[in-house]
Amino acid sequence: MTELLTVTGPATGDVLAELPAATAADVDTAVGRARKAQREWGATAPGERAAVLLRVAALIEAHAEELALTETRQCGKPIRLSREFDVPGTADNAAFFAGASRAMEGKAAAEYSADHTSAIRRDPVGVVGSIAPWNYPLQMAGWKLFPALATGNAVVIKPAEITPLTTLRLAELCAEAGLPDGVLTVLVGTGPVAGEALVSHPGIDMVSFTGSTAVGKRVAQLAAQAPKRVHLELGGKAPFVVFDDADLEAAMHGAVAGALINGGQDCTAATRAYVQRPLYDAFVDGVADLFGTVRMGDPEDPATDLGSLISRAQAERVHGFVSRAATAGARIVGGRAPEGAFHEPTLVVGAAQDAEIVRDEVFGPVLVVLPFDSDDDGLALANDTRYGLAASAWTRDVYRAGRASRELAAGCVWINDHIPIVSEMPHGGVKASGYGKDMSSYALEEYTSVKHVMSDNTGEARKSWHRTVFAGG
Structure with a gap:
């Protein structure tokens, strides 16, 4: 029998939803779909990916009140915070990464060796396994999804099982905006079951986790078995x-x-x-x-x-x-x-x-x-x-x-202030608060792999450097 997870409004005690708990088998299915979908999404031109994210931003704004009320009911946070911070911040983040995806920076292609031209590519990492916390479910989902999607990755995201509702709605809006099937999957499940299966899955190329330092250590330990890239935003004081x-x-x-x-x-x-x-x-x-x-x-x-x-x-x-x-x-x-x-x-x-x-x-x-x-x-x-x-x-x-x-x-x-954030500037910590950046163009570096492409310009069979290995021939 499928286990059901109950989402309860903390301020009222009202049951908001009952959802089936994702299993390790569900994780495996989602990752398999993501790997197939990522190949086509990663080959899509940045302008096309940007167009999808701009539509996502517009849909978030169009459904702002619905999202704000849902966020407040599942979290217990004041409606003013949801209306004036969480929802508009998420829409702005989507719009920012739509533009940023079309303007990634890199070293100029040039002849750094006399006989070769070197160029730098920023390729998608692949399939990202993301785990988001319960304190800012909508914003944290956006912080993880938008830079990953902007750079051509597919994402399987597990929101906190007690606050999954706005993440599920955001995924619906992404599909409505034209995000291809399989590029984004939301799995509602517990950390010990769905979370650990996601982090450990061999088909996951990168893990992005926001949460406590203690759990972050566990995530890093599991991911290190592959090893795979890890992005951690952990506790603070x-x-x-x-x-x-x-x-x-x-x-x-x-x-x-x-x-x-x-x-x-x-x-x-x-x-x-x-x-x-x-x-x-x-x-x-x-x-x-x-x-x-x-x-x-x-x-x-x-x-x-x-x-x-x-x-x-x-x-x-x-x-x-x-x-x-x-x-x-x-x-x-x-x-x-x-x-x-x-x-x-x-x-x-x-x-x-x-x-x-x-x-x-x-x-x-x-x-x-x-x-x-x-x-x-x-x-x-x-x-x-x-x-x-x-x-x-x-x-x-x-x-x-x-x-x-x-x-x-x-x-x-x-x-002379404390708390304000903007999409253009990075967010991330040092020491036990983790490593890696959310928001800003720096987040694009988290979700891309740098590749050096070096091309011979001479057309000669024997290169001058060959003599350092063998003199004859």
Whole structure:
């Protein structure tokens, strides 16, 4: 009997869908279809692939409200975030890669050897196995699909089994836009079954995974058996460094927005605020006051700022971090026991640098605030983490800003802001936050193989270099 996976709205507990769980046999079938379809899709001219992606972008915009409501219901995120960030960002990403696919860069064809002409090709990798997370199901699917499709690859994607609905709808829109059958397949299944079968399948040429660092290690281990190319976007513990010359009001508002986006379920969310002592007390008081104005409630209400977390279990997990921090001596502002999957904004003050809540990814609406004295101390504390996905620095001093941008060990550093992303710029981390880039033209490098083609220009049977191997003949 086929196992059914139930998709439940975390804010309401309503059952949204029941879907058959993909098996290893389903993975094998999907990969076989993808390998056949990729040959023709990979040979399609970039302009034709771009036309399909432009139609995808237009269809996303045409179905924006439907996609936003579905995303909010399956994730519990506020409808404003879905309408104004997730859906338009996904449409823009599709449109960007439509253009980028027609303008890939490479070294000029030339005679780098006197008797030969060299040229560089960027060929599709082949069939990509993608695994997307539950926090931004639509956007993360787009980040993986659009650069892969733009460069002529086929994709078998496994969304998180608890949030597959917008990925399935996106696949339908891709088919409506003219994407050939078999080039994109969505498999709804669990990580241990469908996920591991996908990563391990010999017909998969590349794996792209977004999720926790622990699971990312498992993915890399499985993929290494082939070996095959791996792209990983993993966890984060982003520092938010406020120097004593910063615009305090801007920093406080930036901290609230950066910490609470998507309920804090964001690998780039501001989680560790390091504030230079002259501003520390005012920052703590100001952020606490702002947290108190955040409207938590029905995610479908446009007035709601903070919806539910992804599940009751996640809310309880977050509260466990907060409770243990309090037991260890930290002062907690907010942080009451969760109601269902809802968890109120929480400020943690006075935790030690080596505390669990400072070191580990909480993935909830929790901001830890710690003081620092010198600039050296602030940057050192910010970098004192195994993660390196994102960071921000707040200062009016151009030299401080320049130093922070150089020294903060992260794939993205914001100055006087935290969170904004654009399709033209890359997203990806260092250290335990993974490797490889999403978005931007740099993502095209992830999904293409560089091939050197070298052609003889002389027509001579015996080349001058032959004498280094044999003298006669």
